[in-house]
Amino acid sequence: MARLKQYERLSLGEPKLDRIQEHLEEASRLVYSNPVLDGNLIENVSVSTTEKQVPHKLERKYRGFWLAGTKENGAHVELIEGTSTDRAKFVAITSNVTATINIYVY
Numbered sequence: 871m872a873r874l875k876q877y878e879r880l881s882l883g884e885p886k887l888d889r890i891q892e893h894l895e896e897a898s899r900l901v902y903s904n905p906v907l908d909g910n911l912i913e914n915v916s917v918s919t920t921e922k923q924v925p926h927k928l929e930r931k932y933r934g935f936w937l938a939g940t941k942e943n944g945a946h947v948e949l950i951e952g953t954s955t956d957r958a959k960f961v962a963i964t965s966n967v968t969a970t971i972n973i974y975v976y
Contacts, residue, residue, distance in 0.1 A: 909976030917965035921952040924961050926975040931957040941970040
């Protein structure tokens with residue numbers, strides 16, 4: 871899973887460029903502090919009314935997830951969070967219908 875590379879400041883000794891870098895560093899701090907960006911899109915997950923443990927590969931406990939798409943035309947898919955045996959490795963989900971979906975876990 872690709873991660874955003876942290877902003878790296880260069881020491882140029884030019885006051886105007888140093889100010890620009892300072893502003894870029896401040897803006898990038900806001901981006902990196904957003905927990906939703908530190909996630910993983912999991913595609914083609916088969917779900918049903920039976921709980922399924924889906925590996926998320928975040929290498930930490932997940933904070934949440936959302937439906938990022940469905941392969942079923944016109945299906946109204948609702949996901950219910952289950953009880954994961956290990957939140958650092960899996961997200962437990964159940965659906966109201968049988969479907970193939972994409973989920974974003976963060």
